[in-house]
Amino acid sequence: MLLLLAAACVVAFVLLLYMVSPLISPKPLKLPGAHVVVTGGSSGIGKCVAIECYKQGAFITLIARNESKLLQTKKEIEKYSVNDKQVVLCISVDVSKDYGHVENVLKQAQEKLGPVDMLINCAGTSITGKFEDLEVSCFERLMAVNYFGSVYASHAVIATMKERRMGRIVFVSSQAGQVGLFGYTAYSPTKFALRGLAEALQMEVKPYNIYVTVAYPPDTDTPGFAEEIKTKPLETKLISEASSVCQAEQVARVIVKDAIQGNFNSFMGSDGYMLSVLTSGMSPVTAITEGLQQVVCMGLFRIIGLFYLGSFDSIVRRCMIQREKSESTDKTK
Ligand SMILES: NC(=O)C1=CN([C@@H]2O[C@H](COP(=O)(O)OP(=O)(O)OC[C@H]3O[C@@H](n4cnc5c(N)ncnc54)[C@H](OP(=O)(O)O)[C@@H]3O)[C@@H](O)[C@H]2O)C=CC1
Ligand SMILES: CCCCCCCCCCCCCCCC(=O)[C@@H](N)CO
Numbered sequence: 001m002l003l004l005l006a007a008a009c010v011v012a013f014v015l016l017l018y019m020v021s022p023l024i025s026p027k028p029l030k031l032p033g034a035h036v037v038v039t040g041g042s043s044g045i046g047k048c049v050a051i052e053c054y055k056q057g058a059f060i061t062l063i064a065r066n067e068s069k070l071l072q073t074k075k076e077i078e079k080y081s082v083n084d085k086q087v088v089l090c091i092s093v094d095v096s097k098d099y100g101h102v103e104n105v106l107k108q109a110q111e112k113l114g115p116v117d118m119l120i121n122c123a124g125t126s127i128t129g130k131f132e133d134l135e136v137s138c139f140e141r142l143m144a145v146n147y148f149g150s151v152y153a154s155h156a157v158i159a160t161m162k163e164r165r166m167g168r169i170v171f172v173s174s175q176a177g178q179v180g181l182f183g184y185t186a187y188s189p190t191k192f193a194l195r196g197l198a199e200a201l202q203m204e205v206k207p208y209n210i211y212v213t214v215a216y217p218p219d220t221d222t223p224g225f226a227e228e229i230k231t232k233p234l235e236t237k238l239i240s241e242a243s244s245v246c247q248a249e250q251v252a253r254v255i256v257k258d259a260i261q262g263n264f265n266s267f268m269g270s271d272g273y274m275l276s277v278l279t280s281g282m283s284p285v286t287a288i289t290e291g292l293q294q295v296v297c298m299g300l301f302r303i304i305g306l307f308y309l310g311s312f313d314s315i316v317r318r319c320m321i322q323r324e325k326s327e328s329t330d331k332t333k
Helices: 002-023 044-055 067-078 099-113 136-164 188-208 223-229 234-240 248-261 269-278 288-332
Strands: 035-039 059-064 088-092 118-121 167-172 210-215
Touching: 035 044, 035 099, 035 136, 044 059, 044 067, 044 118, 044 223, 044 248, 059 067, 059 099, 067 088, 088 099, 099 136, 118 136, 118 248, 136 167, 136 188, 136 210, 167 188, 167 248, 188 210, 210 248, 234 288, 269 288
Parallel strands: 035 059, 035 118, 059 088, 118 167, 167 210
Antiparallel strands: none
16 A cells, blocks of 8 residues: 555656656856847847847847848947957848848858857838738738748758757747737738747757747837838727837847747737737746746636727727718718
8 A cells, every 4th residue: 555655656756757847947048159140130129139139248140131221230239349359240131032042141140150049030021901902912921021031040040059959049929929900911920920830840949959939029119110000000000009019129128038048938018928828828838837827827818808809899890880981971072
């Protein structure tokens, strides 16, 4: 009897260890002297991520298309140097066009600044509008930049990371990559796709000590956002008010902190927290407490989420009625 109890205890302990072992947090990456590549590093969130890493002693490669914007950003970043060895390298390339080209430039960057320790996939753009108003080419373009651009850059660095048994890859998704909202039929799928890629890739590369992070920023005050707002449907604007507009510096700090720690999920604010718990699905966890919070809070957050959905539906309905009214008064004029 005693023996049976002891055996049961051992089995339970082993089971517990087995469950807990993948949950043990990774060792933080050391940024001083590390090589960080930021796609979309010449503007907005990407620029602030680059500055944040540079301030912590990293060597930076900026990737974007427009050369003069790249050079201007390089100058801006260099103001924050913490030692005189630090370098900011600029590469002008379209991450969505030719994989061979992207692979080549990343090879050159690694020859100059050493193997990539951290890749931040931030190059991206958004187009909003009603489904029928968006040309199908918009859907293709967004998928090319936001999704395939991230696949290309990651594919070009992963082999070296695996050889070195270290590295970080960050995908900048969006809150619109956690929930599909009015106006985002072309954009949201590209951000949801990044999550699928990140989950599958993380499972492959974890034994090689490589950690993948997916960031879900809310609306953030950037040149890209200023552009987006010009053509945003009223419905999208009103719905987006559910979550506040963040500063790019603040978003960048959170992304860099989570990437260093190797956290899979990176979110900002209380609505970001709720969304990340609510949409955790089968995503990996990097701390036992994270998993526990998801188990405990999921039901409650679903209830809160249903209220949000109800209010979004009523925004859409009200806008439709308003539009029909103004159309009919236009006709009678
Ligand atoms: N701002 C926001 O509200 C939010 C943004 N995001 C995401 O964060 C990321 C950055 O957004 P944000 O800072 O607002 O964007 P910005 O428009 O301010 O900056 C975009 C950056 O990406 C580069 N870029 C765009 N297309 C390409 C391309 N094909 N190849 C290479 N580089 C490219 C741009 O440079 P260039 O044009 O010279 O190539 C620029 O450096 C995007 O993925 C966006 O979807 C997520 C949530 C909220
Ligand atoms: C419990 C559940 C809480 C639910 C809260 C839901 C809030 C949703 C607001 C989403 C705003 C959309 C941000 C898109 C940002 C973006 O990617 C673009 N700006 C890019 O340019």
